[in-house]
Amino acid sequence: xxxxxxxxxxxxxxxxxxxxxxxxxxxxxxxxxxxxxxxxxxxxxxxxxxxxxxxxxxxxxxxxxxxxxxxxxxxxxxxxxxxxxxxxxxxxxxxxxxxxxxxxxxxxxxxxxxxxxxxxxxxxxxxxxxxxxxxxxxxxxxxxxxxxxxxxxxxxxxxxxxxxxxxxxxxxxxxxxxxxxxxxxxxxxxxxxxxxxxxxxxxxxxxxxxxxxxxxxxxxxxxxxxxxxxxxxxxxxxxxxxx
Amino acid sequence: xxxxxxxxxxxxxxxxxxxxxxxxxxxxxxxxxxxxxxxxxxxxxxxxxxxxxxxxxxxxxxxxxxxxxxxxxxxxxxxxxxxxxxxxxxxxxxxxxxxxxxxxxxxxxxxxxxxxxxxxxxxxxxxxxxxxxxxxxxxxxxxxxxxxxxxxxxxxxxxxxxxxxxxxxxxxxxxxxxxxxxxxxxxxxxxxxxxxxxxxxxxxxxxxxxxxxxxxxxxxxxxxxxxxxxxxxxxx
Numbered sequence: 019x020x021x022x023x024x025x026x027x028x029x030x031x032x033x034x035x036x037x038x039x040x041x042x043x044x045x046x047x048x049x050x051x052x053x054x055x056x057x058x059x060x061x062x063x064x065x066x067x068x069x070x071x072x073x074x075x076x077x078x079x080x081x082x083x084x085x086x087x088x089x090x091x092x093x094x095x096x097x098x099x100x101x102x103x104x105x106x107x108x109x110x111x112x113x114x115x116x117x118x119x120x121x122x123x124x125x126x127x128x129x130x131x132x133x134x135x136x137x138x139x140x141x142x143x144x145x146x147x148x149x150x151x152x153x154x155x156x157x158x159x160x161x162x163x164x165x166x167x168x169x170x171x172x173x174x175x176x177x178x179x180x181x182x183x184x185x186x187x188x189x190x191x192x193x194x195x196x197x198x199x200x201x202x203x204x205x206x207x208x209x210x211x212x213x214x215x216x217x218x219x220x221x222x223x224x225x226x227x228x229x230x231x232x233x234x235x236x237x238x239x240x241x242x243x244x245x246x247x248x249x250x251x252x253x254x255x256x257x258x259x260x261x
Numbered sequence: 262x263x264x265x266x267x268x269x270x271x272x273x274x275x276x277x278x279x280x281x282x283x284x285x286x287x288x289x290x291x292x293x294x295x296x297x298x299x300x301x302x303x304x305x306x307x308x309x310x311x312x313x314x315x316x317x318x319x320x321x322x323x324x325x326x327x328x329x330x331x332x333x334x335x336x337x338x339x340x341x342x343x344x345x346x347x348x349x350x351x352x353x354x355x356x357x358x359x360x361x362x363x364x365x366x367x368x369x370x371x372x373x374x375x376x377x378x379x380x381x382x383x384x385x386x387x388x389x390x391x392x393x394x395x396x397x398x399x400x401x402x403x404x405x406x407x408x409x410x411x412x413x414x415x416x417x418x419x420x421x422x423x424x425x426x427x428x429x430x431x432x433x434x435x436x437x438x439x440x441x442x443x444x445x446x447x448x449x450x451x452x453x454x455x456x457x458x459x460x461x462x463x464x465x466x467x468x469x470x471x472x473x474x475x476x477x478x479x480x481x482x483x484x485x486x487x488x489x490x491x492x493x494x495x496x497x
Contacts, residue, residue, distance in 0.1 A: 046329045065358040115358045116395045149328035151309040154279025195281035250275045
């Protein structure tokens, strides 16, 4: 079914993506990620010695601070911090630097829909920039489902408000591997078919949700390629030293 | 999804965390040494830090990347800043995840009677002796045979911080182009730590030397020569 989106995209099309790394001079790792008009800046400091009181000292801990564009920090920001912390904890290898804290600071520059996925992508790129050891990368995407059952990807703020329900989905990135196809399957499926985080708002039927999952997973391959390319261009080429 | 050739070789390519680079089940009876950035998971070796995968014969693999934080390794020479003095150890900050300890006796001819007095904030050129995961690294101001060998306090000069990749480039041999070009016209001394700290000392041109080094990180050899020439023109 044809659906009219305000900016003329088709339902599976993402907004233009832009990512730059190492933009902050003092932070140990930083990245800015923008999807269309939504732009988020992430900075990573650490690992630094010591953990907070409630944290397990046998593992590294991740601390997230979310700074909204305007206004006081309130409950929505705290919720984003918790979601982001759980997502990043599952992709970082926490046993490598025990009893340390890595701080991730997210600054919202502009919010035009799909804010949390944009922040997760920015935080992941900033962690790579800082050299924090990770199991794999995470790519995040927002899918909404409307009354009539179709689902669209990467909504703008207006589209988000009109929709019946939407879901933020975070998938592992697609990896290059020298193993033969099919040897590294987890319970019969390649690792890219897993899901790291899913946050839903509003109401949608089970079928709609699975439909959103499929669309989101297909789009995550494109996001994963984009992330890989932007990390490649940032890493220094060799200076042709005799090595 | 991308096609994965079954005999893809990722050496000398940029890899991101999660990529599987070695299949150990096809390499039995070989000893393989894994350096930084790689981790073994059952029968495969995967990447944990983004960078360029390197291989050195006969059996060493590592991921080369440049960060602003330092991961302590044994036998690295680093520049540390004293943050505290205790009875047995100096606490030295080497830009790693934890503070490092420098025993008060780890100097040439060090006894309980001639313990050096370092003020808080002094810059030391030290060697990493122990770097186990989860423990604070241990340092020493002597080389492996117990001689002083230029380790110790750096009194004069200007210290600036760069990335670990730049310090490896400065220490590579043959001499990196920016140092060669600067050396043709100026006289200066630098102490480079593998943790990204560089201490430059020069009678009158220390700011020029440090700016030239900081600018040279992302330039190729030819661009570095041009950049140094332009900077030197200004002081003529």
